[in-house]
Amino acid sequence: MKKSFASDNYSGVHPNIMKSLMEANGGHQSPYGGDEYTVKAKKKFNEIFGPVETLFVYNGTASNVFALDIMKEIGSAIICPETAHIFTDETGSTAKVTGMQMLTVPTTDGKLDIEKAKKYLLFKDTFHRPNPSIVSISQATENGTIYTLDEIKEISAFAKKHGMYLHMDGARISNAAVALGCSLEEMTRGCGVDILSFGGTKNGIMFGEALVIFNEELKNRVKEFEYLRKQNLQLHSKMRYIAVQYLTLLEDNLWYENAKIGNEMAKYLEGELLKLNISITNEVRGNTLFAILPEKIIEPLQEFCYFYVWDPNTSEVRFVMSFDILKEDIDLFIEKMKELMSK
CATH class of the missing domain: 3.40.640.10 (Type I PLP-dependent aspartate aminotransferase-like (Major domain))
Incomplete structure (x- = not known):
């Protein structure tokens, strides 16, 4: 990705x-x-x-x-x-x-x-x-x-x-x-x-x-x-x-339209993660989302699409959505998550 x-x-x-x-x-x-x-x-x-x-x-x-x-x-x-x-x-x-x-x-x-x-x-x-x-x-x-x-x-x-x-x-x-x-x-x-x-x-x-x-x-x-x-x-x-x-x-x-896309993509990602029973640790209102991921998938998932580990002790990670993120990008990410979680 x-x-x-x-x-x-x-x-x-x-x-x-x-x-x-x-x-x-x-x-x-x-x-x-x-x-x-x-x-x-x-x-x-x-x-x-x-x-x-x-x-x-x-x-x-x-x-x-x-x-x-x-x-x-x-x-x-x-x-x-x-x-x-x-x-x-x-x-x-x-x-x-x-x-x-x-x-x-x-x-x-x-x-x-x-x-x-x-x-x-x-x-x-x-x-x-x-x-x-x-x-x-x-x-x-x-x-x-x-x-x-x-x-x-x-x-x-x-x-x-x-x-x-x-x-x-x-x-x-x-x-x-x-x-x-x-x-x-x-x-x-x-x-x-x-x-x-x-x-x-x-x-x-x-x-x-x-x-x-x-x-x-x-x-x-x-x-x-x-x-x-x-x-x-x-x-x-x-x-x-x-x-x-x-x-x-x-x-x-333009400032509004760009930010609106980021916010909407964060909400879309939240919905897709919840379908996988991933715990969301913040109220997603802006373009930033925090979640707890299975530890085993974090590193290979980062190789596919990089994101930050926020708290390594709890496997909490942070996702930030930019103005140019598309639903298709998130769908690809979720498919990779599913693949890694099934192993």
């Missing part, structure tokens, strides 16, 4: 995105964001999210680190779930670049438990301890769960009450919006998010992420952050190649 169920990072680039890159490649354009595509893309972000400031960077880790760096104060620390991507999968980049410490909160579903997070409020206003001034959540979470709008609003209210900013890692925000049937603006500005790391590489673009600033105080400091972007090695000289991808992604709801 030529496709993988390991991650939506494995997929190629959507044909419309590739076409737009080729179109943007014609002629000369001003560098560092002075090109027509960056101007148009920023306008499109304002149409989708309301009045925002948008800064383009190279990748997801940079988007998260840059967002957190923007919100940093002297002695700042970040409250996040212990499963947060910024804590578990970004090689300590936030700590290295910003100097901030992560204050992690135990979780069973990837979501931030406010009651458990409250213990860190005791750290505030004492210079012997890191000062929690940022709360960071992922939508969807690393566990495949999705915050409801009310849950995000509750976390935002908690953050604001205690003088903290709210950052959202939106690597899969498009899948979450489709699952909840809401707009991107409702999920972010409408819920009190201050800064969003808006992901595109998991939803059909080639490279580049977008930092979307909602908070009025932070928006007024955007010129400072342009210096910070340069210092953090994230100023792309030929920015049109990032911007045109987002312009295409947001036009004609």
